[in-house]
Amino acid sequence: MTTPLADYAKFAGKRVAIVEHMQNxxxxxxxxxxxxxxxxxxxxxxxxxxxxxxxxxxxxxxxAAVDRVIDVDTTDVDAVLAAVTGEDGRPLVDGLTSFSDYHTVLAARAARRLGLPGPDPEAVETANVKDRLRVALGDVPYNIPHRLVADEGQLEEAARALGFPMIAKPPAEAIGYGVRRVDDMTELVEAFRELSGVRRSLRGQPRSGEVLLETYVEGVEVSVETMTVDGHTHVFGVTSKDLFGEPAYIECGHTFPVPLPDDEREALYGVVRATLEAIGYRHGPCHTEVRRTESGWRVIEANPRTPSSCMTMLVTDVTGRSPILDAWLLALGEVPPIEPVVHNGGAAVRMLYPKRRGTLKRVDGVEAASAVPGVQVLLHVEKGDKLFQRMDNSSCVGFTYCNGPDRLEAQALADKAAGLLDFVTEEEEEEAGRP
Known part of the structure; x- marks a missing residue:
């Protein structure tokens, strides 16, 4: 990952509080x-x-990456405020933010109460709670028909209204957790019973048990990476999204930038900007997922944070701008010099998933994968960790990343490196050693 070209000297002497953090x-x-x-x-x-x-x-x-760690209940806005407020009632920090889907609303509320820069908490909550986003968009052509169901007795009416196939998902989760396609009434009932039984988020917050149902829209999905400053949304570019694992939708790779004809690109940017305007999002980064269908672009989700899964690396290496650092500038009340955005080359990331469950014993092929030209092997598991095969992105164990002359060459090299890696479990070796 190259050093961003912009001057971030305005960070000097400033202090920022981050409510939880991404691990990648x-x-x-x-x-x-x-x-x-x-x-x-x-x-x-x-x-x-x-x-x-x-x-x-x-x-x-x-x-080793932070100056201070404060142990505090990050689901309690008053506890967070107390941790960053001095005896005189003034904030001890110059900015407060979060890149965690589970904490962006709380961070926005805390920043507002402290008088610090930040997005409208209502806008962030509208984006994060997916049925509220659908309601906010209304009858625009890039919205998707939906139903929020609270009990099994509502499923028949929802099926008549939406038809099959449809998507079932929790109204407020991340990393693709719980998202799946259902093709008939039997699958719909099974999905509802499973998802409605989830009463805690992956980070422990209470959930109502409601399930969001949406009409399935066929098409290629991309994401648009943006930074909104004082109501104007700057676009870094478009990222591809490779998926596998139907009926679930698990991300397995991304490339940047995705080339589009001028008319399609302008239509896509218009949809994203209109979506953020509709929810009142006027300050901060956003990762908006959109699907190209036969009838035009359809908004899947709007995530008011920087993108994960190494997508910030894609953007930084191709544009010279760091969405992460720019977002912190905004949190401090500074204006990052984003435009004009110029694309130089391309980049790709492949997400790595274990082929087997179990306890990690070793990773084979790291040296060979690292020797692929331009590739970085970025693992976030180590010996003794449990490997899972979940129906969401949380089972990802690392990445192969490549910055190259164009996105397709970078993708080929990242794929080549990924194919050289093998995550060997203790259980696998024990099984192999049995007579």
Missing amino acids: HPFVLGLHQAREHGLEVWLLTGDRDWYTHGHDWDSHPLA
Whole structure:
């Protein structure tokens, strides 16, 4: 990942509080880069074990990437405020934000109460709670018909209204958790019973058990990476989204930038800007997922944060702008010099998933994969970690990343490196050793 071209000298002497954090390599690297430019970083967390998975905190990459860790209930806005407020009632930080879907609303509320820069909390909540986004968009052609159901007795009417196939998902989750396609009434009932039984989010917040149903729209899905400053949305570009695992939708790779004809690109940017305007989102980064259908672009989700899964690396290496660092500038009340955005080359990332469940013993092929030209192997598991095969992105164990002359060559090299890696479990070796 190249060093951003912009001057981030405005970080010097400033302090930012981050409510929880992404664990992927780009976000840790962003912390180091910001601190190199003089930014002091406080991490507010409710559970260090969520990051370490039983390992020692002091050896975790985040421990060396922040200046201070504050253990606090990050689901309680008053507790967060108390952690960053002095005895005189004034904030001890110059900015407060979050890139975690589960904490962006709380961070926006805390920043507003402290008088610090930040997005409208209602806009963030409207984006995060997916049925509210659908209601806010109304009858525009790029919305998707939906029903929010609270009990099984509502399923028949929803099926008549939406038809099959449809998508069933929790109204407020991340990483593709719980999202699946249903093709008939039997699958719909099964999906509802499973999802309605989930009463806690992946980060422990209470959930109502409601299930969001949406008409399935066929098409190629992309994401648009943006930064909104004082109501004007700047576009970094378009990212591809490769998926596998139907009926679930798990991300397995991305490339940047996706070339589009001028008319399609302008229509897509118009849809994204109109979506953010509709919910009142006037300040901050956003990762908006959109699907190209026969009838035009359809908005899948709007995520008011920087993108994950190394997509910030894609943007930075191709444009010279860091969405992470730019977002922190905004949180401090500074205006990042985003435009004009110029694309130079292309980049790709492949997400790695284990072929087997079990306890990781070793990773074979790292040296060979790292030797592929232009490729970085970025793993976030180590010996002794449990490997899962879940129906969401949380089972990802790392990435192969490549920055190249164009996105397709970068993708081919990242794919080649990914094919050389094998995650060997203790259970697998025990099975192989049995007579």
